[in-house]
Every structure is written in structure tokens, then in C-alpha cells.
Amino acid sequence: MRSEGVCALELEAVGKVYGSGGGAVTALDGVSVGVRKGTFTAVMGPSGSGKSTFLHCAAGLDRPSSGRVLLGTTDLGKLREKALTELRRTRIGFVFQAYNLLPSLNVLQNITLPMRMADRKPDPRWLREVVEGVGIAKKLEHRPSELSGGQQQRVAIARALITRPEVVLADEPTGALDTRTARQVLDLLRGVVDGMGQTVLMVTHDPVAASAAHSVLFLADGKLAGHLPQPTPDRVAERMTHLGEW
Template structure:
């Protein structure tokens, strides 16, 4: 695990307040954290702890009320909307609980869509490495409806990797999958980090999912509430209990 150099992603004293006056809600309250390149980090916390806001700010989907978000050396707050859209398309990969594949496109077209939107041709060698790596090389002509949930999530991971992004943001990527399939997808994400050198940041509510990561960040009431290296499901669950999760 590479811990040197500039972090892939940094949040510096990020606050996010929704609404104003008496109705104002502080979703993130001065969060500072660096996500190292080549690491797999899970983000956990009770409902309302700020997990989704954390991910949205990290992705440039939400602008912080104050503080900075940096992808490598690029401060997201300094970018106009068009530049931010371009950055999200090329430098960040996204994996969602609901897969978000386009039903009218086949697997290969879904995977290469970010490249086509950016007006670029995918690198054939990298494409082959990804589809072999995620185990869908024999499914490229299929439509999403012909695939299982686990296969669709593999396609979504391949799509997230096609632009060789600096960081992959995964939002509850195993939330819609059964236990065995979820394990396969988590093993795949870990492989993507350990063998391809990718950086993955995953929001999850599941201690077993979190235990696939190198480390877990805990949020509570919009603040960072600790870090657990080399997590096990038991240690994650125990830490969450202290945060008032269960």
C-alpha cells in the first residue's frame, strides 16, 4: 500500500451546511482527511452521520460551505461547472448500489461510455485487462437485463475503471446483492486496488463489506470519529456500537 506522495484525494476542514437560519443542518463539520493512492478505504457511520455528503463533496457533486476538496493537486472548488463535469468523467470512477447501466446498450458499450462521452477512444489493452480482471470478457455482447446483479455490478466497476481514474468512489456497491455475490464484488474491488494500483473510497453500512478495505473511517454527527486499520467485521461492528449505530 503506497502511502507516499500527494494523497489521491484530500478534504481540508470541509463543512457543509444545508438550509439557513433556524432550519440549517450541518451535514459535515470541519472534516479533514487524506485518502492515500493505492488504498481501499471504507466510510461508515450511523444514519445522518454525513456519509453521503462526504461522498458527494469528495466527488464534486456538492460544493462545501467552507474548506477545500482536492483531487491530486486540483482544488474542486476553483473549477467551473463544465470543468468539474469533465473532471468527474475522466478522473473519478463511480460505482453505485443500483449499477446505473443503460439498458439499451450492451456490456461493452456501457463500459466504454465514459470514454465516448469524453470524445476519446478506449485503450484496447487496458480494456482487455479490465474485462478479464472483472470476469466479464464472455459477456460483452449481452444487455444488462441478461445479466445477474453481481455481473451488472462487475460491468459497473469496469466502467468506473475505463478512464484510469485517480480515485473510484463506491456508494453502497454491495447493497443490492446477496451475501455470496457481495463477497465476490468486494474481493474484486480489493483486487482492483492491490493489483491495479487503484484508489477506492467506499461508503457502506455493512461491517462485513467494510472489512474488505485496508482501513475504515468513521463519521458521527458530521465529524470524523476515528480510523480503524486492518478491520475485521467484529471490530467494525464494535466501533459502530460505540457510535450509536445499533
């Protein structure tokens, strides 16, 4: 599936094989996807469908066995490890199920950590917009242990946004949250896209979470198995049924 418009991220005929010979496992098999700038895309599929590998290849954490991954016009496969690390630090934002905050740092220090690691200073106006946008402007001096799970995930989202990345990759970002808090975080991610013009690609197993996105991509057996625009939880769950998980 190739999206119309300018793509923030493209996978072109990406294949990924782990191992060799008789023990080889094909995790991705010729997947082509274009993620348009300023969109919120969810990726779903049964266990073992290739979701994690898809995300790892998109992030440059795994190198494809075939095909290529483009972040804007940059071919990730042509970068050496040091350049890839720099790219991940500045041009890609990450949000995980485990918030991955450093307990010894306060909220502000956690948010600005990627900038410090890149030896850059955050833009004060953008920092203010981010912390107000995610609703933690009054918590900047707190440590992670003083925050709820939902607040910690808001900090993690702010940290992902601070470098003004070209794409934010979210891996089960609501997996550790209760239903109400998960909804708030999903609304926040959607707001980051609709209000700030960010691009978000989210892997999830939850039809309700997926329904917060503009569209859903389905993977099955390492292949692209469908695309659902304007998803609802019922339509997502029904489509998953045909993929054999539900």
C-alpha cells in the same frame, strides 16, 4: 486524519451546511481526510452522520460551505460547472448500489460510455485488462437484462475503471446483492486496488463490506469519529456500537 504518502484525494477542514438561519443543518463539520493512492478506504457511520454528503463533496457533486477538496493537486472548489463535469467524467470513477447500466446498450458499450462521452477512444490493452480483471470478458455482447446482479455490478466497476480514474467512489456497492455475490464484488474491489493500483473510497453501512478495505473511517454527527486500520467485521461492528447505531 492525514495519511502519509501521496494522496489521491484530500478533504481539508470541509464543512457543509444546508439551509440557513434557524433551519440550517450542518451535514459535515470540519472534516479533514487524506486518501492515499493505491488504498481501499471504507467510510461508515450511523444514519445521518454525513456519509452521503462526504461522498458528494469528494466527488464535486456538492460544493463545501467551508474548507476545500483536492483531487491530486486540483482544488474542486475553483472549477466551474463545465470543468467539474469533465473532471468527474475522466478523473473519478463511480460505482453505485443501483448499477445504472443503460438497458439498450450491450456490456462493451456500457463500459466504454464514459470514453465516448469524453470523445476519447479506450486504450485496447487497458480495456482488455479491465474486462478480464473483473471477469466479464465473455459477456461483452450481452445486454444488462441478460446478466445477474453481480455481473451487472462487475460491468459497473469496469465502467468506473475504463478512464483510468485517480479515484473510484463507491456508494453502497453491495447493497443490492446477496451475501455470496457481495463477497465476490468486494474481493474484486480489493483486487482492483492491490492488483491494478487503483484508489477506492467506499461508503457502506455493512461491517463485513467495510472489512474488505485496508482501513475504515468513521463519521458521527458530521465529524470524523475514528479510524480503524486492518479492519475485521467484529472490530468494525464493535466500533459502530460506540457510535450509537448498533
